[in-house]
Amino acid sequence: MASTAHGGYLFRLERLSASRLTALAKEALVLEREQIPGSSILVSLVHPARIVRLAYRARFTERSNRARWYLTHHALARLLSSDLSSAVHVYALDPEELEEVTSYGKGRRVGGERLEYDQLELPEGEGGDLRSTSMRWIRRNWRK
Amino acid sequence: MTSYGKGRRVGGERLEYDQLELPEGEGGDLSDAAFNREKQRWPLGHLARILGVERRLLESIPELPKLPLSLDEAAPASAWDVLFRQASRTSPVPRRSLP
Numbered sequence: 001m002a003s004t005a006h007g008g009y010l011f012r013l014e015r016l017s018a019s020r021l022t023a024l025a026k027e028a029l030v031l032e033r034e035q036i037p038g039s040s041i042l043v044s045l046v047h048p049a050r051i052v053r054l055a056y057r058a059r060f061t062e063r064s065n066r067a068r069w070y071l072t073h074h075a076l077a078r079l080l081s082s083d084l085s086s087a088v089h090v091y092a093l094d095p096e097e098l099e100e101v102t103s104y105g106k107g108r109r110v111g112g113e114r115l116e117y118d119q120l121e122l123p124e125g126e127g128g129d130l131r132s133t134s135m136r137w138i139r140r141n142w143r144k
Numbered sequence: 145m146t147s148y149g150k151g152r153r154v155g156g157e158r159l160e161y162d163q164l165e166l167p168e169g170e171g172g173d174l175s176d177a178a179f180n181r182e183k184q185r186w187p188l189g190h191l192a193r194i195l196g197v198e199r200r201l202l203e204s205i206p207e208l209p210k211l212p213l214s215l216d217e218a219a220p221a222s223a224w225d226v227l228f229r230q231a232s233r234t235s236p237v238p239r240r241s242l243p
Contacts, residue, residue, distance in 0.1 A: 006206050010195065018213060026215050039215045044208040049197045053205055057212060089191055093203065101187040113187040 007070030007092035008055035009077050013045070014084050024083065025056070028076035034060050067094040074102060074109075082107035 025041040039058035046053060054076070055061065061069050070092040081088040081104035093099045102112035147155045183189050183199055192199040 004206050008205070010191070010202075012195075022213055022215055025213075029215070036215050040212045041215060042210040042212055044205060044210050046195075046197060046201060046205070046208065049195060049201075051195050051197065053208070089195075091188060091191060091202070093188060099186060099188050101191045113190065115186050 005064075005067035005092075005094040005096070006055070007067040007090070008042075008053050009070075009080065009088055009090055010046075010051055010053050011080060011084060011088040012086045013050040013052050014086065016083065020083070021054075024079045025054070025076060028073075028079055029056075031075040032073050034058070034073075067092040071100055074104065077102070077104045078107055078109075081105050 021043075022041065026036055029036050029039065035058070039056060042055045042057050044053045044055075045051070056069075070090050074090050077088040077090045087103050087105045087110060090102045090104070091100065097118075098114065098116045100112070100114040103110050146153060184193075188202055189199045192202050195202075
């Protein structure tokens, strides 16, 4: 089970040149008031679904900010979604506290949701027996 | 539960559910299943459904190979082309609409 915090931008692979991607990644950093020198964009391909994941490798996304930086920095999703025909999703997953997804289409926010684990209401049934210990349950299972 | 025999209490036991500690092993397996079912209803589970992948694939993204593109210099188009070639060997997954 993954217990690492991470975040980034997810979208379906479309024709997008490397130069256009890096230009947008830089433009987004200017809008976010973050430094460009020394920064990279990491590209991963989620097989077999043709999903691309982008994340910044920079001082501002080190350690505790690997997930949480993406809670408040959506400029690249907004810019990319203007160029692409499908939605761009920003996600942040911090197994200790929360997960959040925000979706952009044609340069505008089109949806999103956030779950803070300590606010979680477990359902009736098997999980219902654990209602009062939901955080302990989540933490134990994430760490497996 | 309390048991009586010949008019007298002969035994009994009591369990308060909020004091229950689920055991590791078989009980642990049950809670794993419940946990995995529950996670499908969380934001990343919904996103996984939209993208047509399993949630655990999104959770394990940090383990995927990464192609770094420096923002200090011109992007290496050849590396990007490799990524597109990789993707073209896979079948597209049907699109789903946002919930």
